[in-house]
Amino acid sequence: MKSTKTKQPITLLVLRDAQHSVKQIQLSKPLLIAVPTIAILSLSGLIISMQVHSSQVVSKMEQQLQLQTMTNNKMEITVSNREEAISRLQNEIINLSSDAQDMKGKMQRVNDLEKELQKFINNNNTSMSSEKTKTTPTITSDDPNHVGGEFIAVDTNDILDLTRETKDDFEELRKLLDSMEDNIPRMLEKAQETQDMLAGIPNMWPTESHVISSSFGYRKDPFTGVAAYHAGLDISGNTGDPIYAAGAGKVVEAEQGGARGLFIKIEHPEGLKTTYMHLSNINVAVGDSISKGDLIGKMGSTGRSTGAHLHFQVEKMNEVVNPLPYIR
Numbered sequence: 001m002k003s004t005k006t007k008q009p010i011t012l013l014v015l016r017d018a019q020h021s022v023k024q025i026q027l028s029k030p031l032l033i034a035v036p037t038i039a040i041l042s043l044s045g046l047i048i049s050m051q052v053h054s055s056q057v058v059s060k061m062e063q064q065l066q067l068q069t070m071t072n073n074k075m076e077i078t079v080s081n082r083e084e085a086i087s088r089l090q091n092e093i094i095n096l097s098s099d100a101q102d103m104k105g106k107m108q109r110v111n112d113l114e115k116e117l118q119k120f121i122n123n124n125n126t127s128m129s130s131e132k133t134k135t136t137p138t139i140t141s142d143d144p145n146h147v148g149g150e151f152i153a154v155d156t157n158d159i160l161d162l163t164r165e166t167k168d169d170f171e172e173l174r175k176l177l178d179s180m181e182d183n184i185p186r187m188l189e190k191a192q193e194t195q196d197m198l199a200g201i202p203n204m205w206p207t208e209s210h211v212i213s214s215s216f217g218y219r220k221d222p223f224t225g226v227a228a229y230h231a232g233l234d235i236s237g238n239t240g241d242p243i244y245a246a247g248a249g250k251v252v253e254a255e256q257g258g259a260r261g262l263f264i265k266i267e268h269p270e271g272l273k274t275t276y277m278h279l280s281n282i283n284v285a286v287g288d289s290i291s292k293g294d295l296i297g298k299m300g301s302t303g304r305s306t307g308a309h310l311h312f313q314v315e316k317m318n319e320v321v322n323p324l325p326y327i328r
């Protein structure tokens, strides 16, 4: 009786409206429990799957947001890098410009020196030009301990101007260097010529003794006692004293010459000649090239002489001149 009661189906009456008839559904007891359970399970599955889906969407959006943020950060970094690079480049340009200015100053100074040297060479003179050289300020690279002034920011146009000016400066430097490259070898050649010429000027005292026993010009002749013209300078000393060439040149005469005794004649540049008379010995021969200060002979008293001395004579364009202004 009890088991029959359990297996007895449950009847559900479905009432819709007045036009429809009443529906009668018979459900067994287990089915009555299973249907809502399945419904709840499938509903909760749906809810879970929706939750999973939405969390996936949210996570995807979060990822995208993160990516976007990263991109933004990257862009910010790029912008800041670019600003840094620009600032660095600007500083480079400023440094470069300062270098160019510094170099230009130095080159200008070298150029001035070159002109001075040119002038010196052109003067063809034994004495240096007495003109005082201008002193130009020396520009050293910035010393952080000795600078100051208010801060004035530079803009892009300033930097562009500076870049252009720096370019012009370097162009100017290049031209200066080019001209120096052309001029310096020519000037060196001229300087060499000048040096040779200077070495050839007979301006060295020809003996060790500096005692003048007879000057250049009119005097009473030591032999006759009458007025006579003395064409050179007599320097007294001892027989055998060394005689030096007063300047570089070429021996044109070296012989026994009557009243001159043993004598040497040297030809120098600028139409100058020197003669060394009354020697006791001759160390050179005609045609020899000699340097200033070379030992050419020995003092003596040969020829028309009263005692050991050197008669030193200077000719300029074949005319005797006072030797003292040359060798003093």
Ligand SMILES: [Zn+2]
Binding pocket: 214, 230, 232, 233, 234, 310, 311, 312
């Ligand atoms: Zn004399």
